[in-house]
Amino acid sequence: MQAVRIHRFGGPEVMTIEEIDRPIPSANEVLIKVLAASVNPVDAKMREGKYPVVTEKDLPYVLGRDVSGQIAAAGDNVSSFLIGDDVFAFLSPDHGGYEEFVLARADEVATMPKSLDAVGAAAVPLAGITAWQGLFDHGGLRSGKRVLIHGGAGGVGHFAIQLAKDKGAWVATTVSTADREFVSDLGADLVIDYKSEKFEDVIEPVDLVFDLIGGETQDRSFDVVKPGGALISTLKEPDKARAAELSIRVGRYTAQPNGSQLQEIAELIDQGKVKVVVAGTFKLSEVGQAQTALKENHIRGKVVLKVAD
Numbered sequence: 001m002q003a004v005r006i007h008r009f010g011g012p013e014v015m016t017i018e019e020i021d022r023p024i025p026s027a028n029e030v031l032i033k034v035l036a037a038s039v040n041p042v043d044a045k046m047r048e049g050k051y052p053v054v055t056e057k058d059l060p061y062v063l064g065r066d067v068s069g070q071i072a073a074a075g076d077n078v079s080s081f082l083i084g085d086d087v088f089a090f091l092s093p094d095h096g097g098y099e100e101f102v103l104a105r106a107d108e109v110a111t112m113p114k115s116l117d118a119v120g121a122a123a124v125p126l127a128g129i130t131a132w133q134g135l136f137d138h139g140g141l142r143s144g145k146r147v148l149i150h151g152g153a154g155g156v157g158h159f160a161i162q163l164a165k166d167k168g169a170w171v172a173t174t175v176s177t178a179d180r181e182f183v184s185d186l187g188a189d190l191v192i193d194y195k196s197e198k199f200e201d202v203i204e205p206v207d208l209v210f211d212l213i214g215g216e217t218q219d220r221s222f223d224v225v226k227p228g229g230a231l232i233s234t235l236k237e238p239d240k241a242r243a244a245e246l247s248i249r250v251g252r253y254t255a256q257p258n259g260s261q262l263q264e265i266a267e268l269i270d271q272g273k274v275k276v277v278v279a280g281t282f283k284l285s286e287v288g289q290a291q292t293a294l295k296e297n298h299i300r301g302k303v304v305l306k307v308a309d
């Protein structure tokens, strides 16, 4: 089978398409025939050797963290899926999604939403679960609370806006000028153009800031969290001493694969409560262009690789 692997860390040129053996699932795993795989910012960080989970000892390494496809084989202990089932998954870092067949732990896998094709489904797992865990598991967001989501037009952000609205929260988000209408259509109550406005000048204090940007955006966010509220980041651990002075809770987390949460997100998609936005699709052989597009172009939603028809 074909797989996109790296043998050393570096730029897009270190990714090569190679023939490797199709793996065999162990007792608690399934083998997925991959139809589509999404591209996430973490893929380029892994490729560059800037993500600590993947080190020299893991090379050669197959990149890619989420896939959609069909069950091709299942281990002896797996009773939740049958051969041919349409599924999608956020993979643990042991397995990469940029390949024609991938192993996944059965508890990472969920049934694909019926309302999506394989490309749309591949766009969901990592970004959707990251949004879910940031807002609800770490952020404690509940109905009637106020949240500010930084970076609402990106892969994680566009899911976060919709999941927070479905929960019954009031949602503000920062985006660039071109994305104002896009996030309003997703349900944002207040849209702030980060290029022309300072969010701290236009927003009343919130219960939660969900930070998908880091840097000075995170530093300035302390000013808009209510005492007793929270600042949760996917990127950088916020300053704990400053948080203690302001009586707010802070944290940085790494999203974890979770088939049950993914199944709940799939149901919201099929109920029409969460829309999936695919910004562009590329072939597996165009993976370098796909990663560069995500990094350098103005992207709304997700970039996806079409692996098979």
Ligand SMILES: NC(=O)c1ccc[n+]([C@@H]2O[C@H](COP(=O)([O-])OP(=O)(O)OC[C@H]3O[C@@H](n4cnc5c(N)ncnc54)[C@H](OP(=O)(O)O)[C@@H]3O)[C@@H](O)[C@H]2O)c1
Pocket: 040, 041, 042, 126, 127, 130, 150, 151, 152, 153, 154, 155, 156, 157, 174, 175, 176, 194, 212, 213, 217, 233, 234, 235, 253, 254, 255, 256, 294, 297, 298, 299, 300, 301
């Ligand atoms: N810890 C984890 O487990 C985890 C999981 C997923 C993602 N992440 C990280 O979280 C971040 C977001 O991921 P993603 O997949 O959503 O990335 P993405 O798809 O690249 O989206 C980033 C978005 O942020 C916008 N943006 C850039 N600067 C901004 C600013 N100052 N204020 C507001 N918006 C701004 C971009 O818009 P423009 O095009 O206008 O610049 C883009 O829409 C990435 O750094 C990723 O590595 C971490």
